[in-house]
Amino acid sequence: MKKVKGKIIAVSAPSGAGKTTIVKQILKLFPEIIFSVSATTRTKRPGEINGKDYFFISEEEFKEKIKNNEFIEWERFYDYYYGTYKYFIDEITEQNKTIILEVDVKGALQLKKIYPSAKLIFIYPPSSQELIKRLKNRKTETIVDFNKRVKRAKMELSLKDKFDYFVENNDLEKAILETKKIIKNILTEIN
Ligand code: 5GP
Numbered sequence: 001m002k003k004v005k006g007k008i009i010a011v012s013a014p015s016g017a018g019k020t021t022i023v024k025q026i027l028k029l030f031p032e033i034i035f036s037v038s039a040t041t042r043t044k045r046p047g048e049i050n051g052k053d054y055f056f057i058s059e060e061e062f063k064e065k066i067k068n069n070e071f072i073e074w075e076r077f078y079d080y081y082y083g084t085y086k087y088f089i090d091e092i093t094e095q096n097k098t099i100i101l102e103v104d105v106k107g108a109l110q111l112k113k114i115y116p117s118a119k120l121i122f123i124y125p126p127s128s129q130e131l132i133k134r135l136k137n138r139k140t141e142t143i144v145d146f147n148k149r150v151k152r153a154k155m156e157l158s159l160k161d162k163f164d165y166f167v168e169n170n171d172l173e174k175a176i177l178e179t180k181k182i183i184k185n186i187l188t189e190i191n
Pocket of ligand 1: 012013014038039042073074075082083084085102103104105106107108
């Protein structure tokens with residue numbers, strides 16, 4: 001367990017629940033919050049920037065970093081690895097700044113184990129059917145990846161109750177407003 005000066009906020013949601021869009025808006029609304037750029041071995045999607053959205057690295061590099069204990073948490077899913085850099089969290093929180101992470105549900109729960117003061121926000125779709133529809137519309141995955149994401153989304157939804165805050169993403173504008181309110185509260189709380 002680690003006690004930190006700055007605040008840690010993790011946003012999780014099943015794939016396709018709209019969390020990337022919400023986190024991007026939050027970063028615009030709160031420019032003082034730093035985004036934790038994860039490492040991943042998956043390929044870049046159109047529009048993604050290396051070093052901004054993720055650090056896109058090879059599986060070999062990723063495994064090397066696991067060995068060197070560079071990740072605070074990491075996960076392997078859909079045949080790809082995703083990990084949060086330890087130095088990133090330590091550096092930002094040491095400066096008394098707030099860091100926001102966009103991680104999967106298990107990653108968020110792992111983070112809370114290490115940093116009990118971390119606040120976990122769960123963004124969820126109005127229904128499983130809606131989630132499947134959104135994933136289909138996104139068209140960024142192959143059919144195999146799509147099926148894996150649907151299966152995983154159901155598992156993630158089942159862990160929802162372990163989170164601190166909940167936002168239903170039925171209407172994007174409302175979900176952003178709701179998340180904004182939660183973050184404002186977190187920022188004004190004393191650690
Ligand atoms: P995507 O491939 O859609 O960008 O991300 C897939 C999943 O990986 C999402 O749920 C995303 O939040 C999660 N993810 C991204 N970075 C990390 C990380 O560093 N750690 C963990 N545990 N999950 C991550």
